[in-house]
């Protein structure tokens with residue numbers, strides 16, 4: 082993720098390295114190798130990277146998983162709204178007040 086954003090010269094992404102400092106932060110690194118994501122990785126049950134990224138049975142879960150990793154700054158709000166019910170309801174209440 083940082084690798085892609087760094088190549089795209091996204092402001093604030095100065096390095097393609099992962100915060101674990103054991104590799105470049107790519108989708109493959111996060112999904113298969115990153116020690117920080119070790120516990121969150123259980124759901125894929127041994128699926129191969131190609132399946133995770135192209136098999137319709139996995140792609141939605143893969144996208145959700147990557148968003149929930151909060152590695153993509155621009156998706157942090159989406160993560161809170163989509164997957165954190167407390168924050169989502171708070172956001173809705175705030176919207177009603179406006």
Ligand SMILES: [Zn+2]
Pocket residue numbers: 099100101102103104110114115116117
């Ligand atoms: Zn890592």
